[in-house]
Amino acid sequence: MNRAGARLLSWMPSIGKNFTERRLCATLPSGSPNPYEKEKVKCLLCAHDIKLDYKNSRLLQQFVSSFSGRVYDRHVTGLCSHQHDKLVKTIALSRRAGYMPIFVKDPKYLRDAKLFDPMKPIRSHSFA
Numbered sequence: 001m002n003r004a005g006a007r008l009l010s011w012m013p014s015i016g017k018n019f020t021e022r023r024l025c026a027t028l029p030s031g032s033p034n035p036y037e038k039e040k041v042k043c044l045l046c047a048h049d050i051k052l053d054y055k056n057s058r059l060l061q062q063f064v065s066s067f068s069g070r071v072y073d074r075h076v077t078g079l080c081s082h083q084h085d086k087l088v089k090t091i092a093l094s095r096r097a098g099y100m101p102i103f104v105k106d107p108k109y110l111r112d113a114k115l116f117d118p119m120k121p122i123r124s125h126s127f128a
């Protein structure tokens, strides 16, 4: 739509954008799709058809704050309400099953020096 057309529409708010869309679609051959139709916005999980699994903790961990351990809100993740509800339930199940931590370390202790390395014991393990 050119500038003059936009100005004309602003003059006639009762007619609006839908009226011009209908008129333009009437000129198209019947059965053709509406070229002005907007694409439906899908959330990340719906768009890629990702199934949430309680055993896939690496996926679920991305939706949880590493500082507070809380699930990010919808305005942060951009998920639809259906997927968000599913996510919260799946995270709860994953925590109960032991795939995800329930308690998180206080961020001020994250840089503490390691007291020991479990992969390098002082003496060999009795079973080894």
Ligand SMILES: [Zn+2]
Binding pocket: 042, 043, 044, 045, 046, 047, 079, 080, 081, 082, 083
């Ligand atoms: Zn969705």
